[in-house]
Amino acid sequence: MENSSKGIFWLFFSKFFPPIINFSVFAYTARILAPEDFGLVALALAIIFIASSFMPSGWRDAIIKYQIEDVLTISSIFWLNLAVSLFLSAIIVGFSLLSFFDFQSQTFNLAIMVFCLKLIFDGLFYTLNIVLLKQQLYSLIALRTIFSAVISAVIIIALLLLDFGVWALIWAQAILSIANFFAVYLPTRKLVTFQFSLASIVKLNSFATYSTLTNGVTSALNHYESVIIGAVLGKRELGFYNVAKRLSTIISDIFIGTVSEISFPLLAKKQEELIEFRKAFMNSVYFSVLCLFPLFTFCFINSERIFLLLFTEKWLNAVVVFQAFCIMFAFIILGIPQKNIIILSNHAKWWFQLQVKLSLIIVPLTAASAYWGLNSLLIVLVLGKCLNCSVSMWKSCQLLSLNIKEYIANFIVPLICCIVAAITTSLITQFIPPFKFILLDIIISATIFFITYLAQLLLFDRKKLVNIGLILLPNNHHLIMLAKKLNIQEPQ
Template sequence: MPPTVNVKSVTSNVGWSILSKTSTFGLKFVTVPILARILTPEEFGAVAVALTVVQFLAMIGGAGLTSALVIQREEEMETVHSVFWANLAISCLMALGLFIWADFFATLLGAPEAAYLLKIMSFLIPLQLGGDVAYSLLARRMNFSKDAVWSMISESLGAIVAVVLAIFGWGVWALMAQLFVSALVRLCGLYAVSHYMPRFVFHPRRVLGLSRFSLGMMGSEVANFITFQSPMVIISRYLGLADAGAYSAANRFASIPNQVVLSAVMGVLFPAFSGMMDDKERRSQALMFSTQVTTVLLAPMMFGLWALAEPSMRVLFGPQWAYAWPVLGLLALSKGILTPCSTFIPYLKGVGHGRALFWSAIIRAVATSAAVAYGASSGRLIDAMIWLCIVNAVTLVGYSWAVFKADGTPFFKGLYVSSRPMLVALAMALAVRYLLDTFGSLMPNPVLQILAGAAIGGILYAVLVVLSERPLLTKIYQLVKNRRGGTKAETTSA
């Protein structure tokens, strides 16, 4: 059976995951601006559009089977081996299909010049899917520390290779090398730390037995993928590769806080909520607490980036990208609006509310695609980003309603408590933006503007959080205190 889920195990694994993502964040904070200064918007756009197709096929290729492995009560190796071979067969077929029809997919996305990239990137699909079974074994064992180490190593090596190649004039191939190096190193690392060795065992009935859950998860994952990637495709078709490149560069940077906190927390919370499936009170408390904590951490990053988008774009990306600072700001704002939703997907997955997850994801995907397409049809990237912010505000309300209804929490109470840290962060960002617009001329150096804005915003946010979130801060303090006490007791008894 999966290990017992408790506060200590969850916080420990979240800590390891956040450490991994923070290390990656530090590297990307440096490498993304460097690459943006060396490469052109068209090069960024070509790789981003091609990667959209690869990521989509890699996601549906596994059909959600490895997610089903995570929630199995027993670790039956015959089932694990069967899923491995099913994943491998599907991924190879996907890669072959993409290689053959690369020209068709590239033309469909409005970037026929990226067809040759698609053919090469088709080989990424088996590399990415090949490690899913090993990762699922680590996830069900709540052993995220080992995955965290290899994530740091793989991302770091990939980023270093990309920067070195870009400096030596390899252009778009620098980005391609980054993808392959990261995928290959992580694949090898996952198998090394999970101690999993595939055996030639395949039972179709065991795979089919997982399909009911896995296909439901795949449907929601497809919809979520469309939500996150459809803007890139729409912008490429309506506005061209240059605007797609501007969107890609800004989105890469604006997504870094999410990669640090969200991806770390979500990976741990899925098996954690699964372990609480039969304990409604504990599950509800965990949902609200984890939502508040992630919002307290994420919201100031996203709204703060919105407030400082103009000097940040000039300092980090250079003059060739300066025109795109509103895009960076609006992307940060759109992501900040959704910070209270950060735990909703792992909650619905973990407690078995597949229907609510599926329909919420479908509605969000349709609304996001329609809103961005409507904004892009005007011929301006900024309009598309404004509509993205609008649809995300509506999504916040809709997602909250679906999750709190499934949990049995009163809607208005749940929405207020979970969104309160976001509103505090928004107030902080508005104050920083006002001060920057009013007194920015007194400090024309953009670096000093960023430092001053970050300092003022940090102090203001800390004060507001202490005033508005005392019960949450008290609970966090008690958890830390109890955990330290438990560690000391274990050390003494040992």
């Protein structure tokens, strides 16, 4: 458990600093470029991400699912991902050369060709990164990822200073993907040889096929709305949407991404024993809500200040989009452990079918709502996340023989504490005159919010807090002493 705690620290470390570096570059770029520039890049990237939904990601997941270690199978999965990414890139290049649509300007077509590099190297990166995750080599992931982020940031800043304009934003994506690949290739290069076994690929089909379809549909559903916004509302509206989404994604990658990458392998180790499986699931959900709900609640109530501080007034139209993402993340936070339970319980086929059925409802509604404006589209997106989370909640509880009321009661206290803290902070800050520096307003708001939140938790949920603390830090002397005072015998 101590190694697990260190692993969590290193994984968070690797998730926190590279996005901060990349975000600094992104924020500087947003101050220079126009919303239309961001819209062009967002539309090109959306097409790349939708193309990447056809990547054989299920075979990568199989490395953790079946704890694969042999070089032949890992190499086969690596070369399979390379072959598929090259095939998809060839299709995209053909699409850019033919120019079927009005939005395919020369800059757009060149940008999407550059992004093919991202498609190729991302596929290889995720394959090898999963090998490191399986081995729990979090310190290597942290050091290599930070190094690649620094190198790519230096190159991007140089392009900005040389007045490359929108091309700095375009090359930022490709350079980071290339750097990330080499960051994970160096410690895993001995596991990748010039071998390929079709039999090794075929034997994983039962799990990998449906996992691939599930991941593919999920990825497509995460990016299809950008194509709709760009086509219906235009590149300017897509620019506002993209900046809000990128800010949300950076926060999500740091925190939600860390929880996801930790929970899947840990839950996988408990999957053989139902009671332990259920206990790990409940702890995962509680810890996720405890840490992440207050973060996104605070961002929601301070969204306008955050955008003024980071991007200036020209991006204020993106505030409502960012607030919508904060609401959606509440459902995503709950959905991650639910999805992991469903996949690990060999119900990947059911999950895939659910995504297909929901997409048949949500995608047409999203496309139709775009004609009524961006706000209508955002409402549909939030409702879609809510519906997805609700159905997967029912299924995961069914698989674990868990009562839904018991499941909700597990995290109801931190949820209520978030709401009360948000209301209290909003009321108090109304009586505080705004400072000249927006950062001071945000700091004061954060102080009031998190003190209110933590005070409520210590008052109403102290035993559970100590219990979670003992699971993460079982040898902590202060936690052990506090547990004895509260009559907590062992972590549950």
